[in-house]
Amino acid sequence: MKITTKQIAAFVAIADQQSFTRAARQLNITQPSLSGLIRDLEQVVGLTLLDRRARGATLTTAGQDLLPIALRVKDDIETMLSTSNELSARVRGRVRIACSTVIASTQLIPIASRYEARFPGIKVQIMDAVEQSLADLVRLEQVDLAVATEVDPEPRIVQTPIGKDYLMAYVPANHPLAERDQITWKDLENQSLAVLCKGNPIRTLVDRTAGRLGFMLRSDYEVSFGTTALALADRGLALTILPRNAQQANTVHTCLRKPLIQPTVPRRVIMMSLTGKTLSPAAAEFQTFCVKEMAEGFRQDPPEP
Structure with missing residues (x-):
C-alpha cells in the first residue's frame, strides 16, 4: 500500500480539529470513511498516530513527529494544484522562442508585447540567432518555438506554415543595375555578391535557384547576418539577395531593393516546434497567437514581384 493524498488530508484535519466528527465535517466525508483513511495510513507507516478518546482524538508521540512532514506534503500538493491551475489558465508561464534578428525586431517583439499585455503573468523570452541554428535550438529544447525559413522537411521538427515573401535583389545606388525596375537572376551572374x-x-534557396538555372553565383563576401550584407551593398561593395523584409522599417539604407525575377523565388516562413513534445499551455497559446498575427502581416504586405 502507498500513502495517498486523502490519507494525508485526513491526518492533518484530525490533528487540527482534535475530533473525528469535526474533521469529517471539514472534509465533507462520513466519519467511517475518515476512520478508514486513518486506519490505512497507520497500517502503511506501521505506527499508531492518534489516541481515540471519548471527547476527541490526540496525537501520539509518533503522530506529533510526523505531523510537520504531513503539513509540508499537504502544502506542496496544494501549491502544485494551484500552480497547475494557473498554468492551465495562462495566469503564469514562460515561452521561449528563437528567430532571426530581422524577424525579432520587425515582427516578433511587437507580437510578444501584445501577448504579454493580454496575459501579464506570462513572459515571452526571445532569442535572436542566425537562421542556420534555429532548428538545432528547437531539437536541443533550448527554445519551445522558432520562426524560420522553410527549406527541407525535418522528421524531428513540426513545421507550421505562417506565410511567404520573395527573395529580392539589393543593389548599390551607384550600380548600373540600380536603374532597372526589375532584375533577373541571370543579371547577377558574375556580379560581386x-x-x-x-x-x-536563405543561402540554400539562392544556391539551388542558381543551380537550376545552370550557373554559380559569385560569393565575394560570406556573412552571418543580412544586416552585414546590406551594409556591404550600402557601401557599394556588393549586391546581395535577401527576403523582402530584410530592410527594416526603422533603418535607413542607401541600397535599392529590386524585384528579382525569372524566376521569382518564394521564401516560406514557418513556426518550428519539436515533434512529440507537448507545449506548455502558455507556449501553445502563444504559438497560435503568433502564427495568426504574423500571417496577417504577410497578407497585408503583398510581394513586389
Whole structure:
C-alpha cells in the first residue's frame, strides 16, 4: 500500500480539529470513511498516530513527529494544484522562442508585447540567432518555438506554415543595375555578391535557384547576418539577395531593393516546434497567437514581384 493524498488530508484535519466528527465535517466525508483513511495510513507507516478518546482524538508521540512532514506534503500538493491551475489558465508561464534578428525586431517583439499585455503573468523570452541554428535550438529544447525559413522537411521538427515573401535583389545606388525596375537572376551572374553563410536556409534557396538555372553565383563576401550584407551593398561593395523584409522599417539604407525575377523565388516562413513534445499551455497559446498575427502581416504586405 502507498500513502495517498486523502490519507494525508485526513491526518492533518484530525490533528487540527482534535475530533473525528469535526474533521469529517471539514472534509465533507462520513466519519467511517475518515476512520478508514486513518486506519490505512497507520497500517502503511506501521505506527499508531492518534489516541481515540471519548471527547476527541490526540496525537501520539509518533503522530506529533510526523505531523510537520504531513503539513509540508499537504502544502506542496496544494501549491502544485494551484500552480497547475494557473498554468492551465495562462495566469503564469514562460515561452521561449528563437528567430532571426530581422524577424525579432520587425515582427516578433511587437507580437510578444501584445501577448504579454493580454496575459501579464506570462513572459515571452526571445532569442535572436542566425537562421542556420534555429532548428538545432528547437531539437536541443533550448527554445519551445522558432520562426524560420522553410527549406527541407525535418522528421524531428513540426513545421507550421505562417506565410511567404520573395527573395529580392539589393543593389548599390551607384550600380548600373540600380536603374532597372526589375532584375533577373541571370543579371547577377558574375556580379560581386554578399551572400549568407552555407547552411543558412536563405543561402540554400539562392544556391539551388542558381543551380537550376545552370550557373554559380559569385560569393565575394560570406556573412552571418543580412544586416552585414546590406551594409556591404550600402557601401557599394556588393549586391546581395535577401527576403523582402530584410530592410527594416526603422533603418535607413542607401541600397535599392529590386524585384528579382525569372524566376521569382518564394521564401516560406514557418513556426518550428519539436515533434512529440507537448507545449506548455502558455507556449501553445502563444504559438497560435503568433502564427495568426504574423500571417496577417504577410497578407497585408503583398510581394513586389
